[in-house]
Amino acid sequence: MTTFVDRVELHVGAGNGGHGCASVHREKFKPLGGPDGGNGGRGGDVTLVVDQSVTTLLDYHHSPHRKATNGQPGAGDNRSGKDGQDLVLPVPDGTVVLDQHGNVLADLVGQGTTFVAGQGGRGGLGNAALASARRKAPGFALLGEPGEARDVVLELKTVADVALVGYPSAGKSSLISVLSAAKPKIADYPFTTLVPNLGVVTAGSTVYTIADVPGLIPGASQGKGLGLEFLRHVERCSVLVHVLDTATLESDRDPVTDLDVIEEELKQYGGLDDRPRIVVLNKIDIPDGQDLADMIRPDLEERGYQVFEVSAVARTGLKEFSFALAGIVAEARAAKPKEEATRIVIRPKAVDDAGFTVTQEEDGLYRVRGEKPERWVRQTDFNNDEAVGYLADRLNRLGVEEALMKAGARAGDGVAIGAEDNAVVFDWEPTMMAGAEMLGRRGEDHRLEAPRPAAQRRRDRDAERDEAQREFDDFDPF
Structure with missing residues (x-):
């Protein structure tokens, strides 16, 4: 038995x-030839790609x-480190x-359509990339950013032009089997069809797809039967076809009531009021079925429905029905706006956008939020004082300290960066000016400077000796 899954929760990292x-x-x-640390590699992305050979979400x-x-x-x-390999996940x-x-994050329609579900983390810069005229020998490097991890829900909505809807055992599977080359399971018991079936129909110069949606029952829009699980498959269809059973053996049912029940479920589901409707009276090869079709057809036509009498078994009335569908599908395709070429939308930042925000919370904590500050925090090795000082300098240059002062922050107040x-x-x-006084001039190494004159070296040694002697003389063990 084929297993069909059209809704899954996917955890991507x-x-x-x-x-x-x-x-x-x-x-x-040349023991100190300068910094030569390379950059880290980029983390791999998780990308969803439409593959028409995939028909179900079962793997996920x-x-x-x-x-x-x-x-x-x-x-x-x-x-530099090697980049991580992207993970490509094929979807229907x-x-x-x-x-x-x-x-909705993305609606993937069309072969090759892609969506990046998880963005790979940036690689950290090595100390060679961090070196500058003022910071000639950085003793630190930036950490790589963690990759994006999130949970997404994948829902499959069948891409078809025509949807056949109706009660179980109304003959939808039989109808699609004679209109197209599809071979759905057909049997004389309810809920034979457990998955949507797709077929391709050719009527003159028009080729369209038709979907057989599993049988609906009262309360389907609230989750009864299989309806709620598969009603989403009619959302993309241009035409809805009500398949009515004119030879039902159930005494408490009749085709007109079946139509009203299904229409109510479609209304409760929502979003389908603009779809044109066609009514098909099926199983007219049975004498009682033909008699009932003759009785209810005038009533349906008074309601404005276009009605067709067919028999999937005897294959009568199918040509007229298929060409009528082709005409409606062609009109619907012509009414759709033409797809425009891909455009690049540029959204410049406001001139007063600082790139971060500072807010004070109820407990008095000041919270800094922004793409740059949060990214810089993730890239910082807090076990390295020089790296911490570099982060402090970056925040200071961005204006975080000034913004905190304007927000009313005082010395000793708690500040949080990030969520x-x-x-x-x-x-x-x-007062520490973002760590500049505390850590001095970070990234400078006197061993990389030009050699000092011999006289200067002697004066420096004498000064160091005198300082050591004063410390010894001032030392009192008692």
């Missing part, structure tokens, strides 16, 4: 960026956790990507 390398070039007669139902590979760390001798045509709150679940919290000390 992009690759982490590799860490930068802090290294100093060394060779014979069994294996919902997918992760791309990490970038490799940099190395000495200016060697018509897959809709939603977040956990039900917001509540992953923030760096520290006591703010504005």
